[in-house]
Amino acid sequence: MRSGFDNASAILDAAAHYLESLIASRDFAGAVKYYESLRSELDAAEGQAAGTILRLASRAHASLASYPTALRLARRAQAIHAERGDTVELAETFLAVAEILRDMGERKEAEKAFRDAESIFRRNDCPEGQSRALNLLAGLFYRQNDYRNSLTVLMDAIGIAKRLGDRKKLAFMMGNIGRIQTFLGDFAEARKHLEINISLSEELGHTLEVARASIALGYVCIQEGEYAGAEAALNKASACLKREASPRDEVILRTYYGELYYRSDRLVDAARVLEDALGRAEAIAPETTLVGRVLRHLAETALRAGNDR
DSSP: OHHHHHHHHHHHHHHHHHHHHHHHTTOHHHHHHHHHHTHHHHHTOOSHHHHHHHHHHHHHHHHTTOHHHHHHHHHHHHHHHHTTOSOHHHHHHHHHHHHHHHHTTOHHHHHHHHHHHHHHHHHTTOHHHHHHHHHHHHHHHHHTTOHHHHHHHHHHHHHHHHHHTOHHHHHHHHHHHHHHHHHTTOHHHHHHHHHHHHHHHHHHTOHHHHHHHHHHHHHHHHHHTOHHHHHHHHHHHHHHHTTSOOHHHHHHHHHHHHHHHHHTTOHHHHHHHHHHHHHHHHHHSTTSHHHHHHHHHHHHHHHHTTOOO
8 A cells, every 4th residue: 555655656746847847948838738637636635746736737827827726726735735834835835826916916915925935934944935035025015116115125135145145146136126226216226236237147148137237227327317328238238139039128228218319319319219119019018008108208209309299
């Protein structure tokens, strides 16, 4: 009997590993299909592997925007792992629950789940998970325009990342801190953190992150009236985006070029680059704020040109 139990457990472990590989390769539809093929075995299964499979299946469903199903599966996984106490697997499941709740708009419940995950990671002496949970919690506050709470949580996460020597995570979080400080109007601190982000990302060879941080730095320079520095930062971003395809970032870059040009009285250049940005935005995200931002800058360009109509 014991041999049969061990064999069933090994099969579930292998299934969990395969499901994880499908999600890592972003084959979410394939992951859902594979999970469905396991449902009869899972109905009678117990233990950590069953909980892990349910958690992974919930992530696949969430990635396909099937949120009610994702939440139901994540809650089942949570119940299985909770029977074994405050384990790292339970913390991972709380993270899955939190991200689903966040995407469903249940922000208070999502905040509680993120905090529960961080607390369990901390009690298990798992600083990597703790830092990840804090970073996601900071992102939740950021979505709510609660920049001060977002900044406070991010600073805690950075302290952990520094102890771990995780330069990739540090680079990412420095960029986020720079963006938050931009919204708070602290341009000197924003510039400092964005420059650290750029430097670390260049060391790591993360070209797209360099581009995004350079775009953000260009915006900071525009707000400070330092137009030469802004153009240099945006040109750097443009060079990076020639190597890394990212249509959305291309639109944002051209929008900031437009703002730079009309602020420095280069109205013909501003209109040209903003019309290009508008065409790109309407192609990838029609009737969204991405288009709206470009239209606002086109209106500003027209006003400065005296074209009130």
